[in-house]
Amino acid sequence: MSVIASARQQWLANPRRELLAGTVVALALIPEAIAFSIIAGVDPAVGLYASFIIATTIAFAGGRPAMISAATGAMALLMGGLVRDHGLEYLFAASLLCGVFQVLIGLLRLGRYIKFVSRSVMTGFVNALAILIFLAQMPELVGANWQTFAMTGAGLAIIYLFPRLTRAAPSPLVAILVLTAVAVGLGLDVRTVGDMGQMPRTLPSFHLPRSR
Numbered sequence: 001m002s003v004i005a006s007a008r009q010q011w012l013a014n015p016r017r018e019l020l021a022g023t024v025v026a027l028a029l030i031p032e033a034i035a036f037s038i039i040a041g042v043d044p045a046v047g048l049y050a051s052f053i054i055a056t057t058i059a060f061a062g063g064r065p066a067m068i069s070a071a072t073g074a075m076a077l078l079m080g081g082l083v084r085d086h087g088l089e090y091l092f093a094a095s096l097l098c099g100v101f102q103v104l105i106g107l108l109r110l111g112r113y114i115k116f117v118s119r120s121v122m123t124g125f126v127n128a129l130a131i132l133i134f135l136a137q138m139p140e141l142v143g144a145n146w147q148t149f150a151m152t153g154a155g156l157a158i159i160y161l162f163p164r165l166t167r168a169a170p171s172p173l174v175a176i177l178v179l180t181a182v183a184v185g186l187g188l189d190v191r192t193v194g195d196m197g198q199m200p201r202t203l204p205s206f207h208l209p210r211s212r
Helices: 003-012 015-040 044-061 073-086 088-107 110-116 119-140 146-165 171-186
Strands: none
Touching (some): 015 044, 015 119, 088 110
């Protein structure tokens, strides 16, 4: 297979699916990155820069179907204590070290040993992660007005019920578009992405982690 044919197969095999997936990621990435930044205890701009760079890199370098190439709750929860005790610079250093370990694991083909981790352990980890993320988001709901709870319920309803009607479009994308249109059109008093943190206007300055 030629290089051109291989590139066409990778990039143009299913353009509709790829465009829908990219749209969902683009719309969901900003609030997700900001939310996980708050959980990790860092400025929202840090999460936005990191998520954008990772997503752009993976788009060209390629990834795997099960690989998370954006903000992830597991890392955000683990990094909270590190940032609180040692500061943001140690988060950068830990991220670089994590990348080195992942490359070594791939080169040594250690991923095959994940089969020795029991299903109950993985289920417990995922459930505990879900509980911790839910608890981290509770401050956004405590004391909120009725519009917030109505929008939350409507979003969950669309995500879980829309696929029963049709799978022509991803239900999360439909939920984002519908709820955004309702909030803007009716002028609802709900928190927005801008309320969670200031959007960056300049590129970050790259440097090696500095010790305090």
